Amino acid sequence: MQFKFAVSLGASCSVAYQIRRYFGQETAFPFDWLITPFASLIQLIENDLQSFVEPAHLAPYQNYFSLLNTNHLVLHHHDVPRENGRIVPDWAAHVEQVRDKYEFLGQRWREMMTDPEPVLFVRHQGRAHLTNPGAESIPVLKANGLSNLIKEKRQGRPFQIIFASAIDPEDTxxxxxxxxxxxxxxxxxxxxxxxxxxxxxxxxxxxxxVFKVVAGSVNQGRQILNERT
Structure with missing residues (x-):
């Protein structure tokens, strides 16, 4: 299948980095630079990413290590300036820009979900944790729930989804x-x-x-995505 877009579903920044590296895609989507637990991902997709970011729901997290969206429990790790591994003390001066950014990306997400051309979604890791490093795998039932939710939102438009080290290896x-x-x-x-x-x-x-199996050779993937973005 040839894809118009490859879209990160988290859980962390590595998915967006690897999409850009392999496909040469520069088009950004909402989950690219967030740390997104699985439950938060489901909640946001169910709500079509409406009212994703409200400045009143942003707060420093773990001694300014990151910026927490207290409404959706995701980390906006790269959305305000950082110094010495932590967000800057005047982080609040940047929250209006964060809101505007995700209003724009939310609209792009909704347009992508109604685009008739095929889309590739990518989820790495299962239940990413905010309080503990690492992630737990999800059962097949949860993976199928996400796939079916996207199918519902895409309303019959073609897509495929990659689960990379996300599903319990013993769940076959x-x-x-x-x-x-x-x-x-x-x-x-x-x-x-x-x-x-x-x-x-x-x-x-x-x-x-992974991408060669799903999307063909690197050159094919770059050609497909670059000519349509």
Whole structure:
């Protein structure tokens, strides 16, 4: 299948980075640079990302480590300036810009969901945690729930979805026909990224293998996405 867009569903920034690296896609979508737990993802998609960000619902998180959306429980980790690994003390001066950004991206999401051309969605990791590092896998039932929710929102328009190291490896029940499952996509590759500050970028070799299976060769993928974005 040829895709007009590849769209990150989180859980973290590595998915958006790897989409850009492989496909050459520059078009941004709402979950690109967030840390998004699975339950929050479902809630936001159910609501069509309406009223995603309200300035009154943004607050520093864990001693200014990040910016928490208290309404939807996602981290806006890169949406305000950072210094020395933490958000700046005057973070509140930037919240109107954050709201405007997600109003724009929310509208782009809604337009993408009604676009008749195929879309590829990508979820890495299952239940990402805000309070503890790492993530827990989800059962096939939850994965199928997400796939069916997107099918409902897409209203018959074609799509496929990748679950990368997101589903419980011991749960072998069948997925929906739109889903691809890969259980061996690492969070990072320390040989590729020896500097720990780069670990968030993910394991490029793993992602290249995944995208080749689903979207064809790297050149084909770049051609498809670039000529339509």
């Amino acid at each position: 029940r069948p997925l929906t026909s739109e889903a691809f499952r890969f259980d061996d996509v690492r969070y990072t590759d320390q040989e590729e990224w020896p500097d720990p500050s780069d670990w968030w970028r993910g394991a490029s070799a793993d992602w290249t293998r």
